[in-house]
Amino acid sequence: MSVAPFVGASFAAADYVVFAFMLAVSAAIGVYYAWTDRALKSSDDFLTGGRRLTALPVSLSLTASFMSAITVLANPAEVYRYGASIVFYGLSYFMSMVVTSEVFLPVFYRLSITSIYEYLELRFSRATRLLGTLLFIVQTILYTGIVIYTPALALNQVTGMDLWSAVISTGVVCTFYCTMGGLKAVVWTDVFQVGVMLAGFLLVIIRCVVLKGGVGLIISDSRQGGRLDIWDFDPKPQKRHTFWTVTFGGTFVWVSIYGINQAQVQRYISCKSITHAKLSLFINLIGLCCILLSSVFAGLCLYSVYKNCDPWTAGIVSAPDQLMPYLVMDILGDYPGLPGLFVAAAYSGSLSTVSSSINALAAVTVEDLIKPHMTVSDKKLSFISKVLSFLYGVLCIGMAGLASLMGGILQATISIFGIIGGPLLGLFSLGIICPFANSKGALSGLVSGLVVSLWVGIGAQIFPPPSYLSRPLSFTTEGCNLTASDSFNRTSTGLPAHMSNIATSPAQPDHDSPIGTIITILVGLFISLVTGGWKRKVDSRLTLVKSDTTVFCIFKALKDRLMTGKPDVAQTKENHGNQNPAFCNIELDYMKCNTPT
Structure with missing residues (x-):
């Protein structure tokens, strides 16, 4: 696909310096941890940081990992076009953290595993483990290529920043620090990058507030334009944004x-x-909400600035994901270095997502595809992990190149997380929550969930929902002073030299995910019951037990304190076969948890 930047909307030298500084700091973190951990030779140190990480950096890394550049560009554009309903993601974040911390985390942490797909073999069978691993690898590589390429194209067309220089430089730097520093480098670069992402949003918000004369006017404009009409309880699942979806x-x-x-x-x-x-999960919740609220308010700012002249309807930008970069060049183009900070924020999102993916891909390959089939020393496994990080980094850059050739297929490929992620969620839920689920039920449920998800996903692309269910809110171009010029004059009067046919990725839940999850669980339960799963004895470490939950911990600690004056640690161990599952004491000075030895 041939693309060209807009004439007259280009980076200054200071912008490139700011962008380069972000890349340099990220690379330096990788070098630092490669040097400080040079005496640590095990693959566990490289892939899990020796299991010595603390809550704060991990929480910020969790926040950054899936808040990609697509989030930075697509969320504000989504608010601009459809309103601020996505603010309800905050509720979904909260419910997700509760479910994760109460259901999945205790089991995975108790087992001290590196790859979560090892759980599938312990709980079900090796075939289930291998299928889950392969699905994750396919899912992650496809998504990573899109994460690198899509924002690069949008930023290239509006800022004039060279497309492939940006793609390759970010991919190379990301691969470098992943290979050099392992998980510690990934976590601490994420900490730096989430700060850059927030700074980019705040930069745009503050400038818009100054231009508009206050937050109140932005809110007033958004209310009059219908962007704050968020209370939509329409039960139709095909509708783009409702409270339920x-x-x-x-x-x-x-x-x-x-x-x-x-x-x-x-x-x-x-x-x-x-x-x-x-x-780390609940501190991460604060970070997620900060980025969500920043992106939503940035979208309201975008509408307030262009309420009388929509750049998209007027043909000034060719895709919604170019709206935020266009706003940045429009209101900050006269301040060298500031557009560079916003672009650094967008690419920080890409770096954090890609680095997390590379590290995870290396971990599952070592743990699921190499260690079970080869006898290799720990020192050699550490070297293999680094080589795999490098190879996966190169592969992800290659996938970005492939994404440039996808055209209209790109939008469909985004749904890969729902098509694969939903059935995998059902599979793990089946194992953790349902003690009588067996391997026959697990495999049958997973395959059924994948087939149904694929069928629904392909059907949604071939037969999209009626246009009235996803119609954007109203726009106007009455305030535009359109000219035939092909350059920007900082008052939204330009026309693009070339137009892109790539649309923004939807910032909305993928409806395939719950369908795939539900089908996997229902089929898995049915097959397990008819094949005698209820007769099977399952190790309690592999399923959720009541002492894993925080509510049980609190009431148990209170009961022990009232009756004996101290927590009954011995009884907790005895109740679970001396496996010492996670338990908590309500008092702060005793609040700690133990894992099995």
Whole structure:
């Protein structure tokens, strides 16, 4: 596909310096951890940081990992076009963290596994483990290529930043620090990058507030334009944004990411205690909400600035994901370095997502495809992990190149997370929540869930929902002073030199996810029951037990304190076969959790 930047809307030297500084700091973090951990030779140190990480950096890394550049560009554009209903994602974030911390985290942390797909072999069979691993690898590689390429194209067409220089430089830097520093480098670069992302949003918001004369005018404009009419309880699942689709549809998507996605789980099971792991999830919730609210308000700012001259309707930009970069060049183009900070924020989102994916891909390949079939020393496994990180980084850059050739297929490929993530969520839920589920039920449920999800996903692309269910809110171009010029004059009067046919990725729940999850569980339960799963004895470490839940911990600690004056640790161990499952004491000075030895 041939693309060209808009004439007259280009970076200054200071913008490139700011962007380069972000890349340099990210690379330097990788070098630092490669040097400080040079004496550590095990693959566990490289892939899990030696399981010595603490809650705060892990929480920020969790926030950054799936808040990609697509989020930075697409969420504000979504608010601009459809209103601020996506603010209800905050509820789905909260429910997702509760489910993850209470259901999935205790089991994974108790087992001290590196790859979560090892759980599938312990609980079901090796075939289930291999199928889950392969699905994750396909899902992640496809998504990563899109995450690198899509924002690069949008930014290239509006800022004039060279497309492939940006793609390759970010891909190379990301691969470099992943290969050099392992999980610690990934976590601490994520900490830096989430700060850059928030700074980029705040930069745009503050400038818009100054231009418009206050927050009140932006809110007033948004209310008059219908952008704050968020209370839509329409039960139609095909409708783009309602309370139900965003809140409950979003919960399924985010549980599939935080609960059973290797990239996220690998971080919190690398914490030094289960208390730190649970805290990391809830501190991460604060970060998620900060980015969500920033992106929503940025979308309201976008509408307030262009309420009388919609750049998209007027043909000034060719795709919705170019609206935010256009706004940045429009209101900040006269301040060298500031557009560069926003672009650095967008690419920080890409770096954090890609680095998490590379590290997770290396982990599952080592743990699921190499260690079970080869006898290799730990030192050699560490070297293999680094080589795999490098190879997966190169592959992800290659996938970005392939994404440039996809054209209209790109939009369909975004749904890969729902098509694969939903059934995988159902599979893990089946194992953890249902003690009588067996391997026959698990495989049957997973295959059934995949088939139904694929059928629904393909059907949604071939037969999209009626246009009235996803119609954007009203726009106007009455305030535009359109000219035939092909350059921007900073008052939204330009026309693009070339137009892109790539649309923004939808910032909405994928409806395939709950369908795939539900089908997998229902079929898995039925097949397990008819094949005698209820007769099978399952190790209690592999399923959820009541002492895993925070509510039980609190009431147990209160009961022990009232009756004996101290927590009954011995009884807790005895109740679970001396496996010492996670338990908590209500008092702060005793609040800690233990894992099995």
